[in-house]
Every structure is written in structure tokens, then in C-alpha cells.
Amino acid sequence: FSDRYWIEEFQVTRADLDRIAAHIRETGLARRLVRGRLRYGPETSAPAQPAWAMVSLSEPRPTADLAPLAEGAPGLFGLYLALCDRSALFENADPGKRPRWILTAPPPGSCTPRHAAYDPETYEVLCLPDEPIPPEVIGRLWNLGLLKAVVGPS
Secondary structure (H helix, E strand, O other), rough: OOHEEEEEEEEOOOHHHHHHHHHHHHHOHHHHHHHHHHHHHOOHHHHHOOHHHOOOOOOOOEEEHOOOOHHHHHHHHHHHHHHHHHHOOOEEEEOOOOOEEOOOOOOOOOEEOOOOOOOOOOOOOEEOOOEEEHHHHHHHHHHHHHHEEEEEEO
């Protein structure tokens, strides 16, 4: 993936990308990553997208729980750096202790909900099942406390 993808999709900073790239070069992880991506293609599932994976959580989770697909310490470290750097989106629920993360703002991007939702004050339909919704509607669903319900299990 390009740097632009990581920066826009996951809000990883350029400094994070540089640190991760240096670590990958030093450990030889690049060969394993490239072979895996050539074999299986890019990873686009929910665990690879921490903010979206966290929408349905009701309790804070440690970094390791948010990265089941991370390949060892380098992947976990990269995720930790990204979570720390995005304080507007992620927050450590236990400052001064081993971090447990919560989502503090709506995830970036758009999604396709599993359930319909409407604004309880205006009765405006905000989304319908299986129809993509734009980021501004995701923000409204988040503010109304409905995002978890529309993207949750069927």
C-alpha cells in the first residue's frame, strides 16, 4: 500500500511510517509481509481497520486484542504508535497503566450498515441496510449513539 493509503485510511503519521519502515528493514519482516500479501492479497477485514473494529466494543481493549492479524512485535508496535498518535480518535482508558483503548470519535470513511436507523428527533431516515452511508451520516449516527447498532451483528 502507498503511504497515502495508510495516512488517509488509518491516520498514521509520516513519522510512524518512517519508524515502522526502519523496523521492518532491520528485522527482515518485509520479506514475510510481501510473500503474504502476494499470496493472500491486501488485508481489508475489520481487524485490519482498528477504528471500525472498535465500534462494536463495549469495554476498552488492550492493543494486542485490537491486532489479531499483526505479525508479532513489529505489527503490534506499529498499531500502538498509530493509536497513541490519533488522540482525537482513540483514548487510553487507563492512563499511567498498560493501555486499554476506547474509540472517542466516529471512525473515518464510510460503511455499509446491517440495520436501518432514523433520527429520533426528526424521524429522518439516516441509513438503510446494505446501502453505503457517507462519513457525515456516520458522524450523526455516532452522536446519536446509533452507530454500534447499525453496524453490529445481524
